[in-house]
Amino acid sequence: MRKKILITGGAGFIGLHLARRAARTCDVTLLDDFSRGRSDTELAALLPHVALVEHDLTTPVPDGLLADDFTEVYHLAAVVGVGVANDNPRRVLRTNLLSTVHLLDWFAGLTGATLCFASSSEAYAGSVEAGVAPVPTAEDVPLMLPDPTVPRSSYGFSKITGELLCRTYARTHGFPLRMVRFHNVYGPRMGYDHVIPQFIERLVGGADPFEIHGADQTRAFCHVDDAVAAITALTALPTKEPLLVNVGNDQEETLIRDLAHGVFDALGRHPALDVHPAPPLSPARRVPDISLLRALTGHRPAVPLREGLRSTCAWYTRDIAARGNGG
Helix, strand or coil: CCCEEEEECCCCHHHHHHHHHHCCCCEEEEEECCCCCCCCHHHHHHHHHCEEEECCCCCCCCCCCCCCCCCEEEECCCCCCHHHHHHCHHHHHHHHHHHHHHHHHHHCCCCCCEEEEEEEHHHHHHHHHHCCCCCCECCCCCCCCCCCCCCCHHHHHHHHHHHHHHHHHHHHHCCCEEEEEECCEECCCCCCCCHHHHHHHHHHCCCCCEEEECCCCEEECEEHHHHHHHHHHHHCCCCCCCEEEEECCCCCEEEHHHHHHHHHHHHCCCCCEEEECCCCCCCCEECECCHHHHHHHCCCCCCCHHHHHHHHHHHHHHHHHHHHCCC
C-alpha cells in the first residue's frame, strides 16, 4: 500500500523537492497559502502527480479540509531568512508559532501518523554565542535565547518554541515525532532571501566590487537533495520515541570568502571583493555534528559543494533571466 504524505509549505523550497521525491512512491498532498511558496512551472509540472490544498495555517485547519489517514506529515511551513527576521520579526513569530499550534491541533486527531517538524540550527545559535555549545554542534546542547532586543532572534525563538510544542503534543497524544534541525540547506528554487542566491543575483547583475559581510565566518552548506534524503530516512524509522536530529553537511566547512569565489567560478565572473563586518548575531562558525543522523540512518551527504553550486547557479541564471523578461 502506498504511503499517504502531507507536506505543509509544499510549494516552497524544501517542500517541493521533497514532494518530487515522495511522489514517485507515495500519494502526496501539498498544503500552502502561497505567502512564500511559488506558483510556477515547476509546481505546475508536479500537480498532475500530487494534490494541492490552499490554506493559511495561521488560522485553524477547518474540519474536513484534509484527509485523516496520512502516514507521514512534514511540517515545513514557516517564514525563514535572516533578512525577513530582521525586517519583520512580528511576522516571523506570529506565522511560525500559530502555524505550528494549528498544525498540531489538527495532527493530534490522526491515528498512526508520524510528524516531522522542520527546526533549525538557529535554535542553538544563542548557546554557541554564549560559549556553552561547541562547534561542531550536537543535538543535546543546552539552548539559550540570543539577545531578544535583536530582531534576528525572532526566528531562533520560534524554532525553540516549535520544538517544545511538538514534544509536548507528542507526549500528550502519543504520536511518533521527528524534529530536524536544518543547517544551511541550499539549492535551486530556494528564493532570494539567503546568501547563495543573493550572491548569484548580485553577480549576474554585474556587482563589481562585490560586497560580502563576515568573509572569515564559516558555514557547512547542505544541498537540498541531501536534506530531503535525510528527513525521509528519519521519518521512515519505526521507533516511537521522539527524535531530534541535525540535518546538514559536516564534510565541507567553508569560509564565506571561499563561498563567494565558488559562485564566481561557477558563473565565470571574478570581481574584486569589498569586505565588511558580519551583521549582529551572525555566528562566526556553524557546523553540525551529524553523528546521530549517520548512526540512525547511515546517511552521508552525496552532493559536493562545488557540484551543488554549479547546478544552483545554472538554475538561478535562468530564473533571473526569466524574471527580467517578465517570465
